[in-house]
Amino acid sequence: MTKGVATYIASDPHPGVPRLDVDPFSEAFLADPYSHHENLRAAGPVFWLEPYRIYGSARHAEVSAALKDYETFCSARGVGLADFAREEPWRSKSLLLEADPPLHTRTRGMMNKVVTLAALMKELPLWQEKADQLVDELLQRRSFDAVTDLAEVYPMRVFPDLIGLPPEGRDNLVPYGTATFNAFGPRNALFEETMRDAKDAMLWVASSCKRENLADEAWGAKVYRTAEAEDCSPAEAELLVRSFLTAGLDTTINGIAHLMLALASHPDQWRKLQANPSVLVKNAFEESLRWDSTVQTFFRTTTREVEFGGAVIPKDAKIILFLGAANRDPRRWNDPESFDVERQAAGHVGFGFGIHQCLGQMIARREAEAVLKALVSRVADIRITGATSRRLNNTLHALSHLPVEITALP
Template sequence: MERASTQAEPQALARGCPTLPVDPFDEAFLADPYAHHESIRDAGPVVWLERIGAFGMARYAQVQAALRDHETYCSGRGVGLADFAKEEPWRPPSLLLEADPPLHDRTRGLMNRIVSLKALKALRPTWAAHAEALADELLEKRRFDAVADLGEAYPMRVFPDAIGVPAEGREQLLVYAAATFNAFGPRNAVFERGNAIAGDAVAWVAQACKRENLAPGGWGRAVYEAADTGECTSEEAERLVRSFLSAGVDTTVNGISHMILALATHPDQWERLRAEPGLAKRAFEESLRWDSTVQTFFRTTARDVTVEGTSIPEGSKVLLFLAAANRDPRRWEAPDRYDLSRATSGHVGFGFGIHQCLGQMVARFEGELVLEALIPRVREIRLAGEPERRLNNTLHAIASLPVEIEPA
């Protein structure tokens, strides 16, 4: 990868910020990020990542503080390596993830109203029935791929219908979401491989987000109805529907897959969950902390800021290691262990502050329903092969997770 440089580099070196040669987008790093997080955390509260020309934070306290301080660490200049103030975005920026107040407040308020707790509760009977039907199918198989047959299969049965996208071509959602998260990193080989197969998916999503292609009664059409009342423009409505499709798929797919991986590799915790089904919500939250789907996001400093003695100039890119923060021993006891006794409140698996993931309520809802279907039916979950990772510049994604289950 070509080495990046910014105006911040001489500042970092002159002010004594620890400099690390690690490349967080190297394929070896992406394949096993947890092998590198401790050294980044221990180097200091702020580090200089010379390979990408950006500052980095991997400790929980600094990551959470940056996520909460959207005025200093802005998102409107891009949450990837690219700085939208200096280069043209590769696509129209997200009106949620890559927007700052007041625009962000307006669009987020609109979307929160559509994807409300009331709206999710109305879907519970249908989504629960789908989860139970899928659990019964998996019991018949006994041995299956927990990614393709569960992590992907369940969200794809319920989420596209909620949005109201066309039935034909829905498989493109998986490709599109992966490509979107890939683009937050550099234009490296991982990006190029993903981008090479994403053309059809990008074209499908562009058509699926148009008003005339969205089913009446779905969340997508509801966004356009908000445009009709002046809450946003029609062009903004199309971009907001696109945000649904990028935020509500890969994070949920990998969140469910990581949850199954956690329970398969911590059988005592599955046994406890079966004894205490009320821990289903905590089980999903702890999996989000234990193996965060979204590993990193960038911010750009909107002003000069000093963090723990390190001066970070205005206009600097700062890489926030969300997953490293979620396993910071300064915040969590025995952080590498998946533990249902743990109070997970405050984890940054879905971000923190005003830019928390739009799809977090949906992901939590789906994860809980999957567990509610599996707990009474499954006595044991165990690995039936080695998990296979799918490299992505932003996500810690699983390509395949062979498991075997024993009926209750």
């Protein structure tokens, strides 16, 4: 078996489980997952993917139920295709994403003492100032790439300082995140390519997460101080700081890029947002997360035989959860293919669900809202001026280019 697929032969599924010859990690699928999702949802609440001999689920009810039930659908054996009970992880396991209670309870509790609303509120005036400055710069240019000149630039102006990372080498953060999310899939060409490209980034991240290399008053150093007070080892604290770098950048970059794509593609929604920004700024970002989910898939492993979605799934089975498909499930959302800033998008699984919800979601929301407030107060129109392109990733639905033109408000 190919490394990262499975090191054992899974039993055939129950005869009642639909079998699909679908590869969700093929380039065609990754480039346009939404054209495949209805077929997955139509197959049933649970199905079997022949190429990987794993179970899958793409409807909102089952996906959210599995994410919530950590006792049955565990994360500790890996949230990617690899089963950590049968093969070694490619890097040390995350103490948050790849852990279950009681370990997860302890580590998430520690991180919740660092990532607080009060601590974040202290950052917001400076974050808004930097968002305003960036939008002013882009208005001077009028034409720019909303991915490389906005979505990638803004988080890099605020997030590394928040964590207290060394000033030199921060350009390693994006290739590190790209490789990490690629590693949740099979060991395909995308994985191999990004791992080769990220060798230096891995070394930089490993060094930057050490206590002596973090700014003393920033969040990274606070993790170490909290860990010491909680009788947690420095090695564990280092892994928890590393979790910030996975949770807090790539998903935010892609979330802001998708937000720009949504607004530029739907000028009527942009006008609605302009007319009522105090109410709709938060709505718009949540809806963009539902409409085009940055994180498309995560895996779980069953800890017992379970009846799920009308099927019996055996113990020790891998199941892939299609978060992006769940977020456009017509069983959950009216007119799910449309982008609507007035929609109440609460309940989307763009940041996961349950105890393993994304650690960086509060950061991502505040960054996106700062950018959106800067745009709404300054920009009259957003127009796409050229071909958009995607950066393929085994887990993320990511834009690589989005050429746009903006005009200033009178």
